[in-house]
Amino acid sequence: MQRIHNAIQLTGLNREDLAELYAYPTQLQAPWVRANFVSSIDGSATSGDVSEGLGTPADKTVFMMLRELADVIVIGAGTARAENYGGARTDPRLRRALYDRGIGGHRDGAPPPIAVVTASAALEPGARLFTDTEVAPLVITTATAPQDRKQQLADAGAQVIAAGGVAVTPEGLLRALADLGLHRVLCEGGPHLFGELLEADAVDELCVTTAPVLVGGTARRISLSAHEFRTSMMRAHILLDDDGTVLTRWTRR
Template sequence: MQRSHNAIQLTGLGADDLAQLYAYPTGRDAPWVRANFVASVDGAATSGDVSAGLGTPADKQVFTLLRELAEVILVGAGTVRAENYGGARTDATRRRALHELGIGGHPDGTPPPIAVLTASANLEPGCRLFTDTDVPPLIVTTAAAPADRKRQLADAGGRVIEAGDLAVTPESLLAALGELGLHRVLCEGGPHLFGELLAADAVDELCLTTAPLLVGGTARRISLSAHEFRRPMTRAHVLLDDDGTLLTRWARA
């Protein structure tokens, strides 16, 4: 591997080398929560109101790999609406190969489901989440959410899971995923969901891409919470692409 200022050159890595750098820990019997975000050099989490506006080829490469490694992709309802989420598109052969290596993937090669947190079950049954997917989405909601909404989402193909009476806490959310045997969790946002998970000390690692852009404007950060907290993190690795993109992985200290 070629290194530059303690950073690994992305172009010097093969597909299996890259997968090993992002491997989930083995032998887990509870969810391991990995978050993945992209931000500009000046801290913007979006450009043009969507995170895709910050994407680079290297970011897209790792974004795809992280989905192929995961057992479930966790997002908030606001992100589903803002980013027009559909189902995950992954390579079945690669998913099987990653599973055989014991670091992620799926034995049948099927894509990971999208799990959406929405306490009020406020999703459109006709959105891409339900119409453009190979696996049913998981709708994590509450007992208090309107029954007709939950019924509509179930009729649209979603698997509705009640994980709380009036609210879904990070603890009840992860417990619900764990009961389904979904331990390799990939959180893709948004900032409020990520902030809630961080405040509950429920995030094991953060994969953060820094795009070589200055954005300005009023874009939000990658995490938002009601109260400030300090969570020490340890740098696991830094990857550098030729265009200046930095790909970092930070683990719980």
């Protein structure tokens, strides 16, 4: 029987080991897009309409490390609303240590901002995104989004950025992040935003947790796009947890 190449037991890793496994490339000059999703064995991206319903302790551990490493966390407006997003909570000491090693983090230990992509700027100023955060969120929107909505979000503390005319394209999104010096990009969904990034060939790597459950139902998969495409990926590693959770990291060939 053949052993699985690069399969590692998660229980044998400390935080430094985990950071090395998920380190971003050093000295990035442009955004490197990493996506992170959880899925059931039968391909569902949610349980009870939220991805949190599929979470396991192993998934939470890796989820938090990916946030520690990132410069910015990108989500779609639908995900922000459905998952009731607030600001990221990270470890300042670890963030500084990761920055010193050149693989992620932040020089001052600050958490990564949440960047919400919304063509219409249709977000509630009273949402947790604006009221429960240590750093100002970014609202990546369009020039044609209603000015009063954009002003309300700015008044709520957001940095509002017009990254397109009538739509926020993947190119416009990444250009806006690059202009802010945010190169270590972590996309946490949802399926439409991820599908658009994939279709534009803008995703450098994908981290997928397979939760040891079957859920059935009509829940969506992790990516949705207008057209079918094929992107060849290469397995970087597989992490295994004792409860059956499987965590994979895939990079573009």
